[in-house]
Structure formats: structure tokens, C-alpha cells
Amino acid sequence: MLASIAKAVYGSGVIGTDASSWPLVATCSRGLEEVLGNELRALDVESVAPGRGMVGFSGDLSSVYNANLRLRTAMRVLIPLARGAVQSREDLYQLSSSVSWPELMTSDQSLVVEVAGRHRTFRNLNFAAQVVKDAVVDKIRAKDGRRPSVDRENPDIRLHLHVSERGITSLSLDSTGEPLSHRGYRPRGGPAPLSETLAAGILLLAGYDGSEPLLDPMCGTGTFAVEASLIATQTPPGLHRQFAFENWLSHRQTLLEEVTREARRGHRDAPQPIVARDRDQRAVRATQRNLKAAWMDRFVTTEVSDALDLTLPWESGGMIVANPPYGKRIGDVKRLGRFYRGFGDRLKQHATGATAWVLCGESQLAKQIGLRTSRRIQLFNGPIECRLMRFDLWEGEKERN
Ligand SMILES: C[S@@+](CC[C@H](N)C(=O)[O-])C[C@H]1O[C@@H](n2cnc3c(N)ncnc32)[C@H](O)[C@@H]1O
The missing domain is CATH 3.30.2130.30 (VC0802-like)
Known part of the structure; x- marks a missing residue:
């Protein structure tokens, strides 16, 4: 071609x-x-x-x-x-x-x-x-x-x-057709899902490679959980979909099979725990469904749990990644302010040694977390401008912005 x-x-x-x-x-x-x-x-x-x-x-x-x-x-x-x-x-x-x-x-x-x-x-x-x-x-x-x-x-x-x-x-x-964010394992839609490519990008920006435990305390439909398990197991994200190039007259099916075989070669079990929680039972069920559809369910533990009661599922350290609700889509800024403050307090007191990465599309809410950021990255969730913030939860971290 x-x-x-x-x-x-x-x-x-x-x-x-x-x-x-x-x-x-x-x-x-x-x-x-x-x-x-x-x-x-x-x-x-x-x-x-x-x-x-x-x-x-x-x-x-x-x-x-x-x-x-x-x-x-x-x-x-x-x-x-x-x-x-x-x-x-x-x-x-x-x-x-x-x-x-x-x-x-x-x-x-x-x-x-x-x-x-x-x-x-x-x-x-x-x-x-x-x-x-x-x-x-x-x-x-x-x-x-x-x-x-x-x-x-x-x-x-x-x-x-x-x-x-x-x-x-x-x-x-x-050469792609449907955008690559459509991994092919789930139907489109659902309330405020994060795009798969953005979720994977956040994990990679955070340096996630599967070698440390990961918790998403507000998993929604489980996009972080699926992308994290694909990364941790070294599974290519495009295995379950088709591509525009397959319709080309000069498409070489044997070459595609060879490339796919090679891409699968690195597959392994997830070396560390991946945990997805949400306080909403329906969200946890959606996460389970999506994990199953992506063949990743055996690598992720799911739990119904409130982020305001957060504790680490392991002793110390690890990574937390969260996409809390923000005013522009679900809920409203004033009401959510209290939640962000409570979540920041909970991280500070009960996630010692972990690194937390929080995606937020509303700067007023981001400030309410009340922890010092060690990194801020500008990203776009569709048309919504967001900040990805990193918090290093060292023992004794009390400082507020
Ligand atoms: C923006 S959505 C997350 C979307 C998710 N990243 C996805 O890809 O589908 C926010 C999620 O936070 C959950 N949530 C809100 N308050 C919570 C709380 N106090 N504890 C746990 N989960 C909460 C909501 O149920 C919702 O599923």
C-alpha cells in the first residue's frame, strides 16, 4: 500500500x-x-x-x-x-x-x-x-x-x-477508522466516562507500568481499571477491534497476523494489585462488566466503598488515580467543594506513602483538596480543559495550598 x-x-x-x-x-x-x-x-x-x-x-x-x-x-x-x-x-x-x-x-x-x-x-x-x-x-x-x-x-x-x-x-x-479510544470492548456512552486514550495517557504520565499497586477510589465505568490492567499485563489495546486498513485492497492479512502475534508476545499476569472502587453499586457493576468484556476481570478487585472512608488496600505506598465528579458534568461546584476537602483530608490521613493523581476540570474544586501539588499537567477531556494534579502523600503532609 x-x-x-x-x-x-x-x-x-x-x-x-x-x-x-x-x-x-x-x-x-x-x-x-x-x-x-x-x-x-x-x-x-x-x-x-x-x-x-x-x-x-x-x-x-x-x-x-x-x-x-x-x-x-x-x-x-x-x-x-x-x-x-x-x-x-x-x-x-x-x-x-x-x-x-x-x-x-x-x-x-x-x-x-x-x-x-x-x-x-x-x-x-x-x-x-x-x-x-x-x-x-x-x-x-x-x-x-x-x-x-x-x-x-x-x-x-x-x-x-x-x-x-x-x-x-x-x-x-x-488507517484507523473508529478512533483508537474505541477499544472495542464496550458500547459507547454511560455517565461521564473518561476516554480510554486519556485514561491511558494519565496512567503513563504518572509513570504507571504495573510494577506498583494501583487504586481508583471513584471508578465509574472502570476506564482507569481497564487501561491499567492492559498496561500491567502488557496487552495491546487494539486486539479486540478492527481497523480501516483491513478494507484496503492491498491489506496484507499475514503481515497483520505476524504483527499481532509479536504484540501479544509480551503478555503477562498483572504483577501488583489493581483495585477499583465506587460508592455507587451500579458503577461497580459497570466496571465489572467492562473488565470482563476486555478480558481483564481477573486482574482487578472491585469494591463498593465511599472515597471519604478511603484506606489503602495494601500497607503503604502505591499509586492512587482518581477522576472525581466535577461541576461541569455531574453535580455542582458548591456541593462538591465539601467532598473535595473531605477527600483531600482522607488522602492525607489514610494514604501515607502513596502518590495520588487527581484529574479535575474545575479549578475552584481542585483547590479544595487542600494538599500541595508536586506537579500539574494541563489535559483535555473532550472539550473540557482539565488539570492533572500530583500529590505526594508523605508522612506529616499537612500543607494546604
Ligand atoms: C466522573 S465519574 C468517574 C468516571 C470514570 N473515570 C469512568 O471512566 O467512567 C465520578 C465517579 O465518582 C463516583 N463518586 C462520587 N462520589 C463518590 C464517593 N464519595 N465515593 C466513591 N465514589 C464516588 C461517582 O459514583 C462516579 O462514578
Whole structure:
């Protein structure tokens, strides 16, 4: 496929169509670029370059498969096809026409164009998608007299267009399909669930690798518990889902099987306890269901318990990770203030030696915890700007902000 892409973008004369390494992009939510960069370095790909909401790298077809299967914090893996300044419909049509589409797809195949970003000319992003689709269809029809169809549900080829206010526009081939946060083990939805990629990113930012015990005292649907057990057992997060690249004509199933076998090779039992608690019985049941669906239930203990009665399930030390309710989604800021203060007190008195990481989307509430932060990291939970705060719960930690 990469050879066809090289030909499609540059023509056979400019870059060898047998190019073994190709510029690629993994997208992520803002704040996770460095951690995604580290994940990519561990995959042994080349030229890892974190940007804003993305990390550039280069690799071959097995890198594309590997990245989709193994990355915990990426949303999509894209193969850039064309990039340029676009101010009008005509500019976008020209840019889209610069790709030699017949190298990438036939008229028997279907496509979809997904658009992200903002652009003055394309306030209606569907219009931008339409222009790209027209360019693709015109080029393929000119070659074999027939046009490919559009299929929004299960297209053979997914194109991803990113537009920016300044007009810089990139058109990429999407190798992922449903974003990588959809691990495939649970239906979407539920009250205020944390995205899987953000939960994994928080754990990796916290340095979690399974070698110390972990407690989530407010587990909700269990996103931290599932992601922690996937990390601790060294299980690739993408094992239970499909990817857009599987619909490519030149998809190599044997290569995917080889890459999957290799990715599974590191699997082990979780070396340390993982405990998920919530005061709501229904939340604990949802966590159990999700753990089971992800084949991770035997590595996690679940309990109904109030965080205001928190004690460590082990003697001392370990890691606590929490996503308490915050005003913008559940409950309201005033009422929750007292809860945050009580939780901070409980951490201070009953979690000695542990390191706590708390994600909070409301700065007024974050202050109520009343413990000194040793690190603050800005993250985004969807559109909500959040702070991830680290508290080192040393013996005698009394200091308030
Ligand atoms: C924002 S949700 C957590 C979402 C979770 N991270 C997920 O991915 O689904 C907050 C959770 O805190 C729980 N909670 C609220 N007050 C609590 C308390 N005092 N003790 C334990 N859990 C509590 C709620 O039941 C809810 O499930």
C-alpha cells in the first residue's frame, strides 16, 4: 500500500515507489503529545516529532499496523497525502486532485471523507468533504469511466481532511477508522466516562507500568481499571477491534497476523494489585462488566466503598488515580467543594506513602483538596480543559495550598 501511496502522491519519478519508510502521523488529544511520542519511540519507528495534538513519525506498513494495535494514547494513525494553503473551493479541489487516486482505489470501492478543524470558507464542514469527494470521484471516473460510491458506515477508503483557520489544510488516508479510544470492548456512552486514550495517557504520565499497586477510589465505568490492567499485563489495546486498513485492497492479512502475534508476545499476569472502587453499586457493576468484556476481570478487585472512608488496600505506598465528579458534568461546584476537602483530608490521613493523581476540570474544586501539588499537567477531556494534579502523600503532609 505504501508503494501505491508513494506513486499516488509523488508519481514514480520523484520518490521510489518501493519506499520502505513513509511519513506518518498519530493524532492525540492535547497534552498527550510527549507521552505518545514515548510510546512511538518504544515501537522503534523513526523520526518521532511531537507537534500540537499529533506526533509525526515515519515507518512502513508494519509500523502502521503496529501503531494501531499497540498505541494507548493515539486517536488515529494517518498517512499524509497532500498539504497546502487553501482559501477557496477551487484551492481545495486542486489540492485534492494532486493525488493520483487511481493508484489508491478503484471505482468498485467506496469512500468517506471525514473533516476536522475550522475554516472560514468551509463553515459547513460537509461542504469541504463534498469538494474532496468530487475531486477523487472525477479523477477515478476519468480513468475508468465509473465512479466509486460513498459509504459512511463501512467504506473501503477513509480520508481525513484537517482544515485550519489560517487555511493550512492536510488530506490524509486514515488507517484507523473508529478512533483508537474505541477499544472495542464496550458500547459507547454511560455517565461521564473518561476516554480510554486519556485514561491511558494519565496512567503513563504518572509513570504507571504495573510494577506498583494501583487504586481508583471513584471508578465509574472502570476506564482507569481497564487501561491499567492492559498496561500491567502488557496487552495491546487494539486486539479486540478492527481497523480501516483491513478494507484496503492491498491489506496484507499475514503481515497483520505476524504483527499481532509479536504484540501479544509480551503478555503477562498483572504483577501488583489493581483495585477499583465506587460508592455507587451500579458503577461497580459497570466496571465489572467492562473488565470482563476486555478480558481483564481477573486482574482487578472491585469494591463498593465511599472515597471519604478511603484506606489503602495494601500497607503503604502505591499509586492512587482518581477522576472525581466535577461541576461541569455531574453535580455542582458548591456541593462538591465539601467532598473535595473531605477527600483531600482522607488522602492525607489514610494514604501515607502513596502518590495520588487527581484529574479535575474545575479549578475552584481542585483547590479544595487542600494538599500541595508536586506537579500539574494541563489535559483535555473532550472539550473540557482539565488539570492533572500530583500529590505526594508523605508522612506529616499537612500543607494546604
Ligand atoms: C466522573 S465519574 C468517574 C468516571 C470514570 N473515570 C469512568 O471512566 O467512567 C465520578 C465517579 O465518582 C463516583 N463518586 C462520587 N462520589 C463518590 C464517593 N464519595 N465515593 C466513591 N465514589 C464516588 C461517582 O459514583 C462516579 O462514578
